[in-house]
Amino acid sequence: MIRPASTASIRSRLTLAILTVSLVGAVSIALYFPPQLARLARGALVSKAVAVAEVLAYNLTAPLEFHDGRGAAETLASVADDLDIAGVQVLDNAQRTVAGTHFYDALERPPLATEVRERGAVLEVLSPIDGPGGRLGILVLRVDATRVQRDVARNRSLTWLVSLAVALMGLATGRVVSRRITGPVSALSDAAEAMAEGRFDVRVNHVDSDELGRLAGAFNAMAHNVQQARREVEDYSRNLEAMVEIRTAELSAAKDAADRANRAKSQFLANMSHEIRTPMNGIMGMTELTLAGKLDVEQRRNLTIVKDSAEALLSIINDILDFSKVEAGRLELERIEFDLYTLLDGVTDTFGLETARQDLEFVCNLDPRVPRQLAGDPGRLRQVLVNLLGNAVKFTASGHVELAVARVRTPAGATAVRFAINDTGIGIPAESCQTIFGAFSQADASTTRKYGGTGLGLAISSQLVSLMGGTLSVQSTVGEGSTFTFELALDPAAERDPHWPTAAGARAAVVCRHPASRRALAAQLSRLGWATDDLSADLDAPSLEAALDDGDGPLDLLLYDVAAMRLAGPAWRKVLQAAVARARQSVPLTMIGDQDDEQDQGSDGQLRLPAKPSSLQAVLNPEAARAAAVKATTDPAGDARALHGLRVLLVEDNPVNQTFARLLLAKLGCTTTIADHGAEGLELLSRATFDVVLSDVQMPIMDGLTMTSRIRADEAGTGGHVPIIGVTAHALQADRDRCLASGMDAYVSKPIRVQELVAAITAVLAAPVGP
Numbered sequence: 001m002i003r004p005a006s007t008a009s010i011r012s013r014l015t016l017a018i019l020t021v022s023l024v025g026a027v028s029i030a031l032y033f034p035p036q037l038a039r040l041a042r043g044a045l046v047s048k049a050v051a052v053a054e055v056l057a058y059n060l061t062a063p064l065e066f067h068d069g070r071g072a073a074e075t076l077a078s079v080a081d082d083l084d085i086a087g088v089q090v091l092d093n094a095q096r097t098v099a100g101t102h103f104y105d106a107l108e109r110p111p112l113a114t115e116v117r118e119r120g121a122v123l124e125v126l127s128p129i130d131g132p133g134g135r136l137g138i139l140v141l142r143v144d145a146t147r148v149q150r151d152v153a154r155n156r157s158l159t160w161l162v163s164l165a166v167a168l169m170g171l172a173t174g175r176v177v178s179r180r181i182t183g184p185v186s187a188l189s190d191a192a193e194a195m196a197e198g199r200f201d202v203r204v205n206h207v208d209s210d211e212l213g214r215l216a217g218a219f220n221a222m223a224h225n226v227q228q229a230r231r232e233v234e235d236y237s238r239n240l241e242a243m244v245e246i247r248t249a250e251l252s253a254a255k256d257a258a259d260r261a262n263r264a265k266s267q268f269l270a271n272m273s274h275e276i277r278t279p280m281n282g283i284m285g286m287t288e289l290t291l292a293g294k295l296d297v298e299q300r301r302n303l304t305i306v307k308d309s310a311e312a313l314l315s316i317i318n319d320i321l322d323f324s325k326v327e328a329g330r331l332e333l334e335r336i337e338f339d340l341y342t343l344l345d346g347v348t349d350t351f352g353l354e355t356a357r358q359d360l361e362f363v364c365n366l367d368p369r370v371p372r373q374l375a376g377d378p379g380r381l382r383q384v385l386v387n388l389l390g391n392a393v394k395f396t397a398s399g400h401v402e403l404a405v406a407r408v409r410t411p412a413g414a415t416a417v418r419f420a421i422n423d424t425g426i427g428i429p430a431e432s433c434q435t436i437f438g439a440f441s442q443a444d445a446s447t448t449r450k451y452g453g454t455g456l457g458l459a460i461s462s463q464l465v466s467l468m469g470g471t472l473s474v475q476s477t478v479g480e481g482s483t484f485t486f487e488l489a490l491d492p493a494a495e496r497d498p499h500w501p502t503a504a505g506a507r508a509a510v511v512c513r514h515p516a517s518r519r520a521l522a523a524q525l526s527r528l529g530w531a532t533d534d535l536s537a538d539l540d541a542p543s544l545e546a547a548l549d550d551g552d553g554p555l556d557l558l559l560y561d562v563a564a565m566r567l568a569g570p571a572w573r574k575v576l577q578a579a580v581a582r583a584r585q586s587v588p589l590t591m592i593g594d595q596d597d598e599q600d601q602g603s604d605g606q607l608r609l610p611a612k613p614s615s616l617q618a619v620l621n622p623e624a625a626r627a628a629a630v631k632a633t634t635d636p637a638g639d640a641r642a643l644h645g646l647r648v649l650l651v652e653d654n655p656v657n658q659t660f661a662r663l664l665l666a667k668l669g670c671t672t673t674i675a676d677h678g679a680e681g682l683e684l685l686s687r688a689t690f691d692v693v694l695s696d697v698q699m700p701i702m703d704g705l706t707m708t709s710r711i712r713a714d715e716a717g718t719g720g721h722v723p724i725i726g727v728t729a730h731a732l733q734a735d736r737d738r739c740l741a742s743g744m745d746a747y748v749s750k751p752i753r754v755q756e757l758v759a760a761i762t763a764v765l766a767a768p769v770g771p
């Protein structure tokens, strides 16, 4: 049962309880005691009267026996002083009054034994007087009860007074007790409420050491502790705020310092790269020039080593510069339309030649469904591929290095181009697979490591790939090899190059002793629609014959390994020759570095391994290839010839670079006039006419940008336009942008490469003159 919540205070409830108990007690006393007292008083009176009557009756025996009236009277006199006795009558057997007061003339009913009769306020005791010979008479004793009744009435009043006193005392006690108990409890409750409102300085006064005193003491101790703790928390939070402010100020100062240091470091790296590039320009340029002249074998070999070393050094400098750009967040990509096949052809040429010197097979496996024209930064894409392929070649002693480019659908349903660089090299331990993408980290960082490197390549490549919107990842097994992969988004509507033939259902076979190339060629052909067999050169003659001739008529296409055919036994050669003769189209495969490679070059219809995408396309679709060849205008020698007789103004402060550029331009048939700085350049231009100006950017007195702006400002009046090409060691995109913004038509970066310079001059001369 749920008791309804009481709203009355403990004090009033306690008072009420005590008052009720006292009232009940008082009423009980008032009702119970007076009748009890009355009964007791009457009982005592009766007992006394009976006892007196019987004693008198006994003492009257003798006087009655001897009829001694006087003696009887004397006996009665013994009780004459008793206040309560109203009178005594002694009667003999003849009913005559012998002595005492005359109450009765005769008794109507004489008692047999002592008998008590009540007559109003008078008690009457009748007691027989018996002698030895029988009854002698009757004693009648009358007792007055008035006095006793008065006593009873007085006692009743007294009892009621006592009851009233008890009730009043109960009331007083109730008040006192409840005040004593509830006073401290209310004080505690008030204090607790105050504490709940957040006033922790409240205390409860209680001097007694009873339970309430101990409760109050405990409450006070608790309040003290809470107040103390709160004070500590407040102090702590005040200190904390102050500490946070100090720390924030320190951190922000540290961050500013770090930012300044970072900017200074980036600036330092950029300056250093500029300073290193300038002498590198001299070294590489002069080496290239000297190599182009007449040299004996040893001189040529030594200079080639100088050139290779300079190239390697330049690549390290480029890496450091790129890394400083990554660190400073200044690495930017351009977005232009580019020809993916040209890029892959170049990479294949480079690595094909490099791997041919080792026992290593290089393969470029392009999925023909990948569009030829892509949008992006071809230079940076090439840099990533060259870095990953360079690593693959560096860490692979034998087997293959494959660059696979495929059109894929991502798990999210988008279309992408996947670049996968796979090798059969030393592999990377699982624990290093994540760390190698961090700067300076190498899987083998021991001092005894076998392979050189700065540990920057993957860090830069992975940054470049993420700027391109992809993620560079690796899967590797130690001792088996590694595959680095990244995917770049592709417009789903982009179509494959129309110059690929379609060969739905046609039959093709690839017979080749190089397994990776064979597999890649077969895969490419089957993606174009051929039903393709890839056949190892290790097959014996009957197996080869069975594989090539399965009764379905001649093959539509046969790609066969020329060197394998030459080296094989007569039976095998015969089988293959017969298949070549029968096939509708047969394509001899040669390998870079094969002995007869040189003599086979140029013979129509052959495919040199590693197969470049455009070469494969050309052998599969010779007509399209011929059309493309007519369109191609990449004859550097032809361009160089076109520069003959040009008048060039070279504005350059560095004497080594002056010499190099003059020699280079002289070789190209140009006449060169040199100015040491921009101001001198302006003066020479005002006096003579030049076909093209090559200008350094950073120079004393007047820099190249200021000079260009002045020239363009002057031309605004005359309507002329002299082509200006910036030659800058600053390789940052922003530096190049500044060149174009100042009015230059193009720029080439130092160190100057002959091809690049020729291409730039040709391009600016061919460009229509602007307004």
Ligand code: ADP
Pocket (backbone or CB within 6 Å): 391, 392, 393, 395, 423, 425, 426, 427, 428, 436, 441, 442, 443, 444, 452, 453, 454, 455, 456, 457, 458, 459, 482
């Ligand atoms: P490094 O200049 O040292 O080659 P990278 O950043 O290009 O710097 O590579 C970092 C490290 O990753 C290498 O030192 C090598 O330990 C490991 N690594 C990269 N590519 C390969 C690979 N194809 N096979 C095995 N290890 C590799």
